[in-house]
Amino acid sequence: MKIYADNAATTKMSRTAIDAMIPYMEEVYGNPSSLYEVGQRAKEALESAREEIAGIINASPQEIFFTSGGSEADNQALRSAAAFGARKGKKHIISSAFEHHAILHTLNRLEKEGFEVTLLPVHENGIVVPQELEAAIREDTCLVTIMTANNEIGTIQPISEIGEICRRKGVIFHTDAVQAMGHLPIDVKEWKVDMLSASAHKFHGPKGVGFLYAKKGTVLTNLIEGGAQEKGKRAGTENVPGIMSMAAALKEAAEGIDRNIAHQSALRDRLIAGLSEIPHSALNGDAVRRLPGNVNFCFEGIEGESLLLLLDDKGICASSGSACTSGSLDPSHVLLAIGRVHDVAHGSLRLTLGEEISEEEVDYIIKSVKEVVEYLRSFSPVWRDLMAGKSPFIL
């Protein structure tokens, strides 16, 4: 069996998304800034994609700015709010401890440039407490940025409550909705967000394209200077095939959203129940307020990397919170943020299911993970010490 269970890392492009690109490479290949017909047709298509996307999140087309993906949208949102705040002498930013690195690394940069950053705790369940956020807001707070759903543990934040607080306090609110877009219903008006980031490759669209929603009246700062594309806020000839494909992928996701949420959450819960049978294991993050396809566990006494390699042998693509594979020995900042100690955080496994996942596949994952964890524990010195009572079990 071959099972791709790493949809939080990226998704397979849908047939609809692939088909939507082709005419804009073969026929309507003009530059949208050109005045002749093939250019103007590209321009019209681009604006229809903007309208389609805006409609899905209850925004106006003028509020959608196309970018090269989620990271760029995050960077531009933070830079824009920071620059706007600084002009008014406001240099305090509130975020959370478990944001994506596109947010955290930009915040590090802003700190070096004289901004002060408060990172709210996300507690054991992986959810920000709105009252704590409200208490952290100061006179000089220029931005609150809290992700809609976490990319590792899938927990969903109380975005509309946070939006309500920020609106009342007059603070700009940005949310990184990259993991949520196409997977949860999104309404920027109801949520009272000022800016929101999204990326096509997380909802079966192509890589290298995304968008920033910026509420009318939000002052944007350019990251890329050049031509007058995107109302002068993001220079560079538009990625027309990518944008057309993104709009088609989002439309498809939005149409199937209720069915997908029901199907995926049922199988997610089956997977959680199955893996919970493994002794000394624990689910990471809230069991209910989480993305429909996200399962993340810690298993005591094993290393996440070995787990991944053995699962790969069984045809299962998954991911681990410990970042050894990406060249660092630090465990995931997300797992540390929910209070997992280093040793436990190292033995983590993230399985992010696709919309087409079947019960049979979930049962195969459960069986395989059980086998692999047992096998790895059979020769783990850490596990031997735990079993001998030399060190206490944590989970």
Ligand SMILES: *Cc1c(COP(=O)(O)O)cnc(C)c1O
């Ligand atoms: C994937 C991801 C990003 C980055 O998006 P790219 O399009 O890959 O740059 C940002 N934030 C979150 C939460 C993500 O999951």
